[in-house]
Amino acid sequence: MERLWAPWRFAYVTNVSGGPPECIFCQASEGGVRLPSEGGVRLPSEGGVRLQPDPSRDALILVRGRVSYVILNLYPYNSGHVMVVPNRHAPNLASMSAEEQAELMTLTRHAEIALTEAYAPNGINIGINLGKSAGAGVLDHLHVHLVPRWNGDTNFMTVVGNVRVLPEDLGESAKRLRPIFERLANEEKTGEHAKIAEKI
């Protein structure tokens, strides 16, 4: 299947030699990462593609908890592909504190609700890849993937003949999802979430 216009995927594909100099999730936990369209990725001619942290920008971050955050995947498998990440550079569940475990699950729950509201997918893959052999793209910093799925995975993508247009712009995804995460965080504070959980 041929793919059209996917600058972040292009960046990914050409980023075969070096990769980010530091852990991308640690950078994001400290201050955010620029979108490629905002100059966050160097051209291959400039010595390889590389993400640049920018403390003033939180372009990909959707919400921050006390010890973890939710971030859009820069190389989405589908529209709405997000990750829940502990702030700390922790490699696995075994090394998570009780607080980290609890908040990771709370934010994963919020992400499930937000994706369901914003995209109405037919299903959602939720998973953790530990280690290279398991398919982890970023090693030694645990992250929970949530990938909305549609029957045939054609929603939000235009299919013309055999050409598939890739997921929506990441800025657009952030605009859709951020207000939902904010509302859920407020509901969590006020205890409103318990009532909602009872209804479901």
Ligand SMILES: [Zn+2]
């Ligand atoms: Zn890290």
